[in-house]
Amino acid sequence: MSVIKGIKGVKDLLPEETPRWRFIEESARRWATRYGFHELRIPIFEVTTLFARSIGASTDIVEKEMYTFQDRDGTSLTLRPEGTAGTVRAYIEHNRGAIPVPQKYFYTGPMFRHERPQAGRLRQFHQFGVESYGMADPHADIEVIALLWRILNNLGLPSLTLEINNLGQTADRDAYRPILIAYLKEHETGLCGNCKHRIAANPLRVLDCKVPECRTITEPAPRLSDFLSDNARSYFAHVLAGLEAIKIPYTLNHRLVRGLDYYNLTTFEVTATNLGAQNAVGAGGRYDGLVETLGGASTPAVGFAVGLERIAMLLPDSHKSIVATDATVYVAGFGLKGSVAGLTALEELRVSGISAVSDFRSTTLKAHLRQADRLRCQFALLLGDDEVAKGVAVLRNMESKAQHNVLLSALSLQVKPLLSPS
RNA sequence: GUGGGUGUAGCUCAGUUGGUUAGAGCGCCGGAUUGUGGAUCCGGAGGUCGCGGGUUCGAAACCCGUCAUCCACCCCA
Structure with missing residues (x-):
């Protein structure tokens, strides 16, 4: 294919x-x-x-x-x-x-x-x-x-x-054009091939030619400004x-x-x-x-x-990179219960106005943290079976590595104040 | 429409006068570390050499064609 x-x-x-x-x-x-x-x-x-x-x-x-x-x-x-x-x-x-x-x-x-x-x-x-x-x-x-x-x-x-x-x-250019054409025809031999063409097609364009020979020829040419x-x-x-x-x-x-x-x-x-x-x-x-x-x-x-x-x-x-991004939380739900809790945590954070992402392919904490790092998330919310059993999640600051327990029952409420830079 | 340059791993590129199994760096995956990312070390995967012909015992390399891309002309923002 x-x-x-x-x-x-x-x-x-x-x-x-x-x-x-x-x-x-x-x-x-x-x-x-x-x-x-x-x-x-x-x-x-x-x-x-x-x-x-x-x-x-x-x-x-x-x-x-x-x-x-x-x-x-x-x-x-x-x-x-x-x-x-x-x-x-x-x-x-x-x-x-x-x-x-x-x-x-x-x-x-x-x-x-x-x-x-x-x-x-x-x-x-x-x-x-x-x-x-x-x-x-x-x-x-x-x-x-x-x-x-x-x-x-x-x-x-x-x-x-x-x-x-x-x-x-238009009338000014109409008066000028034949004068310019007459001048260009006089000096036609020195002009580049393109400009020879331009005399008929678009004579004013000859003035704008980049070829040095053409420029020296057109330098003393009659100017439109004298016909205005x-x-x-x-x-x-x-x-x-x-x-x-x-x-x-x-x-x-x-x-x-x-x-x-x-x-x-x-x-x-x-x-x-x-x-x-x-x-x-x-x-x-x-x-x-x-x-x-x-x-x-x-x-x-x-x-x-x-x-x-x-x-x-x-x-x-x-x-180029002036766009200021809000803090983003990477939700690392792993284990049987953890990955289920991770989904609800993701949604709750987003609905409460917090940017939150996750890579659903990752099944281990290590893999999750690696993705959090690559996605340049400032925070990761760790949520394994142990945490679910205790009704908490761990909010990790990816840079300082500081970790705080937050209650799943009051997730966004407790996460939000921890996100603002101290 | 015309002219020139370049096409080799995901990316940037090596590859000798044509010679065995096509390389490096970075990236990727795994392990060292069974629930803690980046750094280090070890290991690994990954290639129709743009495509199609031709020359040759043998082509990534040479020839022809073709496509893509970049640059320039023309012209324009």
Whole structure:
């Protein structure tokens, strides 16, 4: 019989890892809530056209990375590759724009992209993201960036850099693009093969190429910042001034271009070293046109998403085992009467609020104590036939080896005070 | 989709120019200790050498294929 294995790029999170993940998720939740964001739970699959329309039909995600399948009636459905599209869809569908207070949401959960797995990249991966609707004000951008920075910084992640850029409005980019293309074509021979391709496919991406030759060529290239409207310019200036006012350190990066079609104006990314080639921990930006694109009323919006796997990779050891565990009692019931009494003792302790475990395979006291040790229980409750005959049990402190008799008739009552550290 | 690295015990890894019965450390089980864990000592179990072909008197090793995994490109969180 062949063994069925997990899918490529889809990982199990084993119990050794889940406390760190809970720590990360709870920390992000707490910060988002503190910033006035509310949790939104959206489905992990949607109609395919939602993603095609929002992310951009010619992006890699839509062209070759989506998990798409047919519903029974033939409708094309897709496992979500990101969270913004579904959030916007829900925002429109439930007419949240009619609510007279800004709608600020956060979400977390799995995303799916069919890519070759590598360090920091999986086919099922997890994101935490926020979206802020209705405020065409630099303060909304600042708030979102501040939240992103606070979450990551508070987790103690090392060597973070916040990079920020101004993409301008669509019209600004439309004016700039042909100028850039003309420049790139002039210098095409010196560019790497990928960039030669990019000139036609996505010229702005050439600016973000890692190949040194490409970077030297694009260094004196015309810059988008010279083609921005006064509005775009002053908007961005306000964002930067706000970040300075609240002491969020940023680096301007005129090469920073986001991959998804819907971004405009402010765009940002937090990167870290020691992450391998995929060094972006989180990224986001403003996407004022998206709600309208998806059939809603024109609505300004800004948001970000962070990659939970990447955060987990960066999380320092000091933050990994922070989960404080209550004292746990190992119940060692052995012998004919002892093992029966052990079962009732286990249940009584648990019902009274005490964490209690046992290994039912162990039949001797020695085996029980060995398991108590391995399970790192601070206490063991010894319960053999002799104890049962006397109506008592022995509570042993595993570290100090001190032992106390407790009455079975008042078990939890007598055990409880002995558990608290003296 | 493209390129490269790695697949030997539960884990981390040795394994000579191809040569008898494939090893170590850690872990696991048992005993020393018949009702008291960890430490020590002694003993023991555990392997389709990823899989399938091929070369050879002989393959864990060489060749071909294949799968898995990791890393990088592309792209992205």
